[in-house]
Amino acid sequence: MKDIIFDHVLKAYGKNVVVKGLNLNICEGERLVLLGPSGCGKTTTLRMIAGLENITDGQLYMGGRIVNDIPSGKRNVSMVFQNYALFPHMTVEDNISYGLKVQKVDPREIEERSNAAISMLDLNGLEKRKPKELSGGQRQRVALARALVKRSDYFLLDEPLSNLDAQLRVHSRKELVKIHEMYHQTFVYVTHDQVEAMTMGHRIALMYDGILQTIDTPSNVYNRPANVYAARFIGAPSTNIIEANLNEGKLIMAGQHIVPPEVWIKKMKENGGDMFYFGIRPEHTKITTDYMDNALKGIVRYTEDYGNKVGVYFDINGKELISVCDNNVPATGERVYFVPDYSRIHLFDYKTENSIGYPEDLSKHNYGVVYELRGRLAGDRKFKAE
Amino acid sequence: MKTELNSMKWHILVIIIVCILIIPVVFAVSNSFKTLADAFSNMFNIIPANPTLENYIHVFEKLPFLQITLNTFFIATIVTGFKIITSLLAAYAFVYFNFRGKNLLYFVLISTMFIPFTVIMIPNYLTISCMGFRDNLWGVILPQLSDALGIFLLRQSMRTIPRSLIEAAYLENASDFKIMKDIIIPLVKPALISTGIIFFINSWNEYVWPVLVLKSKENYTLSLALQMFISAEGGTEFTIAMAVSVMTMLIPLVLYIVFQKHIINTFAMSGIKG
Numbered sequence: 001m002k003d004i005i006f007d008h009v010l011k012a013y014g015k016n017v018v019v020k021g022l023n024l025n026i027c028e029g030e031r032l033v034l035l036g037p038s039g040c041g042k043t044t045t046l047r048m049i050a051g052l053e054n055i056t057d058g059q060l061y062m063g064g065r066i067v068n069d070i071p072s073g074k075r076n077v078s079m080v081f082q083n084y085a086l087f088p089h090m091t092v093e094d095n096i097s098y099g100l101k102v103q104k105v106d107p108r109e110i111e112e113r114s115n116a117a118i119s120m121l122d123l124n125g126l127e128k129r130k131p132k133e134l135s136g137g138q139r140q141r142v143a144l145a146r147a148l149v150k151r152s153d154y155f156l157l158d159e160p161l162s163n164l165d166a167q168l169r170v171h172s173r174k175e176l177v178k179i180h181e182m183y184h185q186t187f188v189y190v191t192h193d194q195v196e197a198m199t200m201g202h203r204i205a206l207m208y209d210g211i212l213q214t215i216d217t218p219s220n221v222y223n224r225p226a227n228v229y230a231a232r233f234i235g236a237p238s239t240n241i242i243e244a245n246l247n248e249g250k251l252i253m254a255g256q257h258i259v260p261p262e263v264w265i266k267k268m269k270e271n272g273g274d275m276f277y278f279g280i281r282p283e284h285t286k287i288t289t290d291y292m293d294n295a296l297k298g299i300v301r302y303t304e305d306y307g308n309k310v311g312v313y314f315d316i317n318g319k320e321l322i323s324v325c326d327n328n329v330p331a332t333g334e335r336v337y338f339v340p341d342y343s344r345i346h347l348f349d350y351k352t353e354n355s356i357g358y359p360e361d362l363s364k365h366n367y368g369v370v371y372e373l374r375g376r377l378a379g380d381r382k383f384k385a386e
Numbered sequence: 387m388k389t390e391l392n393s394m395k396w397h398i399l400v401i402i403i404v405c406i407l408i409i410p411v412v413f414a415v416s417n418s419f420k421t422l423a424d425a426f427s428n429m430f431n432i433i434p435a436n437p438t439l440e441n442y443i444h445v446f447e448k449l450p451f452l453q454i455t456l457n458t459f460f461i462a463t464i465v466t467g468f469k470i471i472t473s474l475l476a477a478y479a480f481v482y483f484n485f486r487g488k489n490l491l492y493f494v495l496i497s498t499m500f501i502p503f504t505v506i507m508i509p510n511y512l513t514i515s516c517m518g519f520r521d522n523l524w525g526v527i528l529p530q531l532s533d534a535l536g537i538f539l540l541r542q543s544m545r546t547i548p549r550s551l552i553e554a555a556y557l558e559n560a561s562d563f564k565i566m567k568d569i570i571i572p573l574v575k576p577a578l579i580s581t582g583i584i585f586f587i588n589s590w591n592e593y594v595w596p597v598l599v600l601k602s603k604e605n606y607t608l609s610l611a612l613q614m615f616i617s618a619e620g621g622t623e624f625t626i627a628m629a630v631s632v633m634t635m636l637i638p639l640v641l642y643i644v645f646q647k648h649i650i651n652t653f654a655m656s657g658i659k660g
Contacts, residue, residue: 052553073559085550089572098568099558150558 002028002063002153002186004049009058011044011210018044020210021058031180031187033201037233038192041210046156046190050079063153077154078147082162084139086131086146093118093127096145110149117145120179137168148179155185161196173199194234198222206230223344228353231279231346237304237311239346240285240321244278253278254319256296261342263359271349271356279346285323287312287336295337296321300330314338411635418442418628425625441629449611450604451633458607459637461523461596462589465530469585470578473536478566480537481544482552492541499534503594511598521601530589536581543577544570579648587638608634 004026011019019041026032034042047053048060051072059066067075078099086095096117100110118124121141131139140160147155157176161169177200180187191197197204198218205215206229213233214226225231231239242253246268250257268276298314298321305311310329313322314336323338330336347356412432417425418441420434428435445451479485480492510529519525547570555565571578593609600606612634615627642649 050553050557052556071559072553072556077557079554079557081550081554083548083550085548085554087551087554087569089569098555102555102558102560102564102568146554 003061004154004186004188005059005061006045007059007061009045009048009060010056011041011048011053012056018210019048022210022212024205024212024215026186026188028186029184031177031189031200031202033197033204034188034190034207035194035197035201035204035233036192036207036213040207042190042192042207043158045207046079046158046188049075049154049188050077050156051075075154076152077156078150078152079156080140080143080147080158080160082159084131084143084160084163086139086142088131091128091130092123092134092142095131095142096149099146099150113149113151114145117149120148121145121175136163136165137172140164140172144176144179148183151183153185155180155183155187157187157189159191162191162193169196176200194236198234206233208233224355224358225279225346226355228277228279228348231348235281235283237282237322237324239279239281241348242278242319242321243350244276244347246274246276251276251278253296253316255317258294258296260345263361264342264345264347267356267359268347271347273350275350276356277348277350277353279348280340281344282311282322282324283309284341284344285338286341287314287323287325287330287338288328289330289334289336292337292339295339298336298338300332300334300336302332303329312336414628414631414635417625418632420625422623422625441625442633444626445611445629445633449606449614451611453604454606454608454611455633455637457523457605458590458609461526461592461607462586464527465589466582466585468527468531469533469536470582472532473540473581474566474571474578476532476537477540477544478562478570480541482562495534496538499538507594507598510595514599520599521605522599523605525599526592526596526607529595533585536585539577539581540574543574547573576648579645583641583645583649586641590634590638 004024006022006024009019009022009024010017022041022045024045034045036042044053048055049062051067051070055068060068062075087098090098093114097110097114100113105113118127121144123138123141123145126134126138126142131142134142140163143160160176161172164172173196176189189196189200198221201218203215204218204221206213206221208229214221214230216224216226221230222234225234225239228241232241245252246265247257249265250259296316298316300312300314301320303310303312306324309324309326311322311324312330313320315321316338321338348354349356413430416432416434417429419437419439420428421436421438421440424435476495480488506529514520514525514528517525517528519528551569551573552565555569560568591609592607593613596607596610597613600610608630612627612630615623615630
């Protein structure tokens with residue numbers, strides 16, 4: 001088994017604890033993404049797997065044995081560094097084969113493996129160049145080739161795409177997945193980019209402040225966030241989180257109230273307490289300038305054009321929320337009615353900030369149930385700005 | 387146009403400085419080819435009136451000059467070699483190893499740079515005498531096998547190497563020795579060469595310490611030989627002294643010309659990009 005298990009692992013620099021009692025199980029052959037903002041301990045976690053950081057407390061198991069005191073070179077890991085860490089005085093070829101030479105692999109084997117890596121990563125013709133004569137993308141591929149020739153069981157990547165431009169990043173993302181599908185190493189990928197995490201990971205481990213917030217499939221991390229932090233971190237624009245008070249079947253938020261479907265009220269009552277955090281992604285909301293029943297009323301503060309969609313920031317009694325819409329964009333200063341898709345809302349316990357869970361069948365509780373247009377017709381809208 | 391004028395100003399300034407620096411050298415070279423009488427009458431003539439090699443011949447006749455040059459070379463080479471090796475090892479430890487009291491130790495080490503030689507001269511002399519190395523080349527060499535300056539310079543240079551390079555090598559199971567040989571030394575080579583040149587020239591020009599330790603003529607170094615012709619007992623044979631000076635200059639000059647590129651690189655280089 002080429003799995004990695006963190007058992008209550010703690011890492012501290014003096015009094016500064018950067019990883020706080022991490023329990024994490026990385027399965028053999030899995031692509032796990034460690035995601036989080038800078039300083040959350042994700043790189044430290046990766047470096048502990050590589051053996052580049054000592055473990056202050058707890059146990060780290062790799063392939064079934066404790067590796068706390070096993071030096072980097074004996075852990076059979078390869079790593080791609082954020083700055084690539086290519087040896088500037090060596091040619092591409094020497095950079096790629098250096099590790100194999102140190103390990104005294106048979107020269108014919110070295111040549112064979114290097115050539116395979118060179119042609120797979122499209123580095124033909126660059127063998128004799130020094131790193132400074134390469135472009136960023138080429139350097140990144142040399143770093144990958146150097147990690148690949150080792151054919152190790154564990155493949156660690158520390159933000160390898162962060163120095164590339166956006167187009168190249170998308171391309172490299174696919175390449176990395178393709179490479180992993182070929183070798184099926186245990187793949188641990190550190191990034192702060194949620195798009196990379198969502199597209200590459202079999203599972204995402206979201207970290208914040210040295211604590212593992214959630215670990216789940218990309219789909220679950222997005223659709224069923226485990227806590228307020230996960231809901232906020234994943235998705236752009238960020239999830240709306242509002243304090244909500246459950247009172248006689250109504251949810252009171254920012255001085256207004258809405259009536260959620262019965263299934264949600266039941267779920268909230270099961271959880272206990274009457275204070276919650278109500279979460280809804282901007283893309284799962286509707287706003288209109290026409291009057292709607294059971295909606296929150298707000299004033300549009302400003303809009304952001306994303307090209308394909310428009311983000312609308314509006315204000316409900318001092319609380320800023322955001323919604324995205326693709327047509328009928330309200331103007332700044334206009335009054336809007338805001339309705340969430342009740343099959344996509346999230347409710348979190350007020351104290352623990354953890355999800356209270358989801359009712360069994362939500363599919364029929366989308367906008368349709370509570371969506372009642374009254375009074376004016378859709379074409380009757382008047383912009384205040386005009 | 388303006389920049390051209392500007393750079394011209396700098397060029398003129400630099401040319402003046404070079405002239406001032408080179409005058410003593412030209413003076414020494416030209417006088418070493420003059421007879422004593424000629425030198426006294428036309429001291430500042432650059433071209434000797436009657437060029438002669440008699441000063442050089444005299445030096446070789448009067449002194450075991452080849453032996454003296456070899457002595458100087460031997461001392462300078464051994465001292466430089468050891469200083470470089472010890473500096474490399476110590477700098478590596480100070481940069482890449484973590485141990486208790488590292489910063490304190492480094493501070494103490496660096497502070498030895500500020501202790502004047504005259505303070506440690508007598509203790510060193512007594513130690514060397516007790517060990518029986520008086521009037522022996524090893525007596526000159528032994529107290530100079532390491533140097534805080536070298537540790538300082540190489541440490542600075544090593545700190546510019548991104549740590550991830552070393553970590554990448556660790557991941558390949560490379561030993562510290564292998565990392566030093568394959569990665570550190572090639573990357574700090576310019577600093578290594580210029581530090582080496584500084585050590586070599588310092589040792590080559592060293593006077594006070596050899597004069598204390600070395601007594602017999604066959605153990606002399608070049609600076610001691612030079613002193614024989616300009617001291618009270620040597621008289622005023624300064625054309626011969628100039629000949630010795632010129633010969634003393636030769637080896638460091640050749641070294642400088644050979645390694646010129648690296649020395650200039652060291653000063654021009656701001657860091658290594660990964």
